[in-house]
Amino acid sequence: MSNTTAWIILVVAGILEFIWATGLKYSEGFTKLGPSIFTIVTMGISFYLLSLSMKVLPIGISYTVWTGIGAVGAVIIGTVVFKEPLSLMKIIFLAMIIGGILGLKFTES
Structure with a gap:
């Protein structure tokens, strides 16, 4: 698998x-x-894809980027959908x- x-x-x-986090709220x-069921399935796919990316990318970058995207997405969904x-x-x-x-993306070698 390539870096890209x-x-x-x-x-x-x-x-x-952040999609499974939203499903968690609705559950x-x-x-x-x-x-x-939606939450568990999307959670499983998300973890699986994270594990695939870690075959190529360092754990520190992979996990941090994954949680960062999830955090930003959750705040946006919370604001837009749940009126937080x-x-x-x-x-x-x-x-x-x-x-x-x-x-992290631009410093990853």
């Missing part, structure tokens, strides 16, 4: 991370069957996370 392919897989894994503590408040400080810290993800 590993990065694409990692980004997809990160997107699936209401795994008390709703449909959202619970978004403050200037949240935006600044999200920008710092995004900057960290990009920094």
Whole structure:
């Protein structure tokens, strides 16, 4: 697998991370069957893709980027879908996370 392919897989894994986190919210503590199954399936795919990316990329970069994408995505979903408040400080810290993800990508050898 090429480095570029590993990065694409990692980004997809990160997107699936905040998708399963959203499903977790809808599962209401795994008390709703449909959202619970959706959460478990997307979680499994996300972890599998993360593991594939780690065949090529270092663990420190892979895991950090995966959680960063998930964190940023979860805040965006929380703000847009669940109407959670978004403050200037949240935006600044999200920008710092995004900057960290990009920094790791560009310094990865």
